[in-house]
Amino acid sequence: DTGVSQDPRHKITKRGQNVTFRCDPISEHNRLYWYRQTLGQGPEFLTYFQNEAQLEKSRLLSDRFSAERPKGSFSTLEIQRTEQGDSAMYLCASRPKTVGADTQYFGPGTRLTVL
């Protein structure tokens, strides 16, 4: 079990640029979640996948955000035309199939800074 990994760990971009983040969940975890965390706050839910299907999107996820999980394994989160307000830590978590012992394991996050 290698844990959830995210890439890159840090991203600095200029306003208006597009950025893409990748998340590799724990193998055989069928559910994958994206969260956003700003300074001094807990993570806030953005969206989640069960296998390759995107089942829920938060109102926080504007039209500039898109997430995919094409083969039910890794996922990408893309932000188009970034704004300074997008600066945050983007966290990915995966959840095992096991019923009755529900939990989520987080990756190290991608810190985005929009200048």
Added chain:
Amino acid sequence: GQQLNQSPQSMFIQEGEDVSMNCTSSSIFNTWLWYKQDPGEGPVLLIALYKAGELTSNGRLTAQFGITRKDSFLNISASIPSDVGIYFCAGLNSWGKLQFGAGTQVVVTP
């Protein structure tokens, strides 16, 4: 937005002291989770609680799932310097959406 009220917001304690923090919610949860987050890292799971009234320990950590299913607390006994960090409670609903508190920052002084 977040629906969980976590307190206290921060704690400054001396090494060896015990720490208590709690979380209350306006909603019922099936699962309560407690995480610790170090600067620049993702949250690390400490304890998971699955039944109302459940009391679970993990080393020096003890957490309880409130009877009403709307609250939980975490205790850290005999704190050590590596306990420094931000502790988050999170409620998990039936389809897996986590709602977090705003965190409790713990500072341990020698």
